[in-house]
Amino acid sequence: EVQLVESGGGLVQPGGSLRLSCAASGFTFSSYWMSWVRQAPGKGLEWVANIKQDGSEKYYVDSVKGRFTISRDNAKNSLYLQMNSLRAEDTAVYYCARGGAARDYYGMDVWGQGTTVTVSS
Amino acid sequence: QSVLTQPPSASGTPGQRVTISCSGSSSNIGSNYVYWYQQLPGTAPKLLIYRNNQRPSGVPDRFSGSKSGTSASLAISGLRSEDEADYYCAAWDDSLSGHVFGTGTKVTVL
Numbered sequence: 263e264v265q266l267v268e269s270g271g272g273l274v275q276p277g278g279s280l281r282l283s284c285a286a287s288g289f290t291f292s293s294y295w296m297s298w299v300r301q302a303p304g305k306g307l308e309w310v311a312n313i314k315q316d317g318s319e320k321y322y323v324d325s326v327k328g329r330f331t332i333s334r335d336n337a338k339n340s341l342y343l344q345m346n347s348l349r350a351e352d353t354a355v356y357y358c359a360r361g362g363a364a365r366d367y368y369g370m371d372v373w374g375q376g377t378t379v380t381v382s383s
Numbered sequence: 384q385s386v387l388t389q390p391p392s393a394s395g396t397p398g399q400r401v402t403i404s405c406s407g408s409s410s411n412i413g414s415n416y417v418y419w420y421q422q423l424p425g426t427a428p429k430l431l432i433y434r435n436n437q438r439p440s441g442v443p444d445r446f447s448g449s450k451s452g453t454s455a456s457l458a459i460s461g462l463r464s465e466d467e468a469d470y471y472c473a474a475w476d477d478s479l480s481g482h483v484f485g486t487g488t489k490v491t492v493l
Contacts, residue, residue, distance in 0.1 A: 297482070299428070306385060307420070307428060307471050309482035321480050357427055362482060364475045369418035369433040376427055 264288035264372050266358045271377030278348050278381070284341040284358030284374055292316075292336040297362030297370055298343050300354035300379075308354075311343065312362045321364075325351075348381045355379075386411060387472050387485035394491040395462045403488045405455040405472035411483055415475040417455040419448055420484075422469045431470070432457065464492050 359370035419432035432448035472485035
């Protein structure tokens with residue numbers, strides 16, 4: 263079964279850091295672009311970042327540039343999101359998704375269940 | 384950065400056809416594929432349409448997508464109660480070098 267499972271969410275103070283992980287199974291992880299998408303409470307979806315199969319290309323939404331870093335470990339079938347200098351507006355459910363390249367034919371076709379990040383003092 | 388505009392809500396009775404619009408620009412919809420995602424209450428989003436008008440396996444043919452210029456639309460025919468959900472369009476934006484999602488449309492089955 264194709265599956266993505268996020269972990270690492272929690273409560274963190276403003277200015278703090280958190281590292282999210284996404285474990286992939288059931289498909290050849292190293293063959294796909296991967297993405298992070300977030301959803302603030304009661305709000306819509308916001309794309310956060312994506313990364314190429316070999317990690318050589320990464321793109322970020324402007325609001326997280328310089329604070330968040332997307333990475334992957336193909337040997338461990340895992341995707342990561344290192345989040346530093348967290349702000350209240352980063353509070354959201356963070357989803358890991360398969361796909362999401364610029365000219366992606368298939369779109370983000372597999373999603374995890376999400377992990378919740380709350381930034382509050 | 385929601386640069387794709389959708390109506391906040393749409394509704395219909397069972398069996399009716401509902402259409403959701405998505406308005407963008409030349410840097411996103413006008414030059415890239417459009418995707419549609421369905422998000423049922425309390426669940427993760429699900430890909431509904433890819434490459435403007437293609438359905439992944441398992442998505443009923445009641446759902447159809449189209450694109451013209453800098454706009455796109457999702458049509459749901461034969462509306463069913465289980466179609467009550469939030470629907471989002473999305474596309475890559477060349478100017479932003481990132482994906483953009485629509486503002487989202489909540490579909491209610493009356």
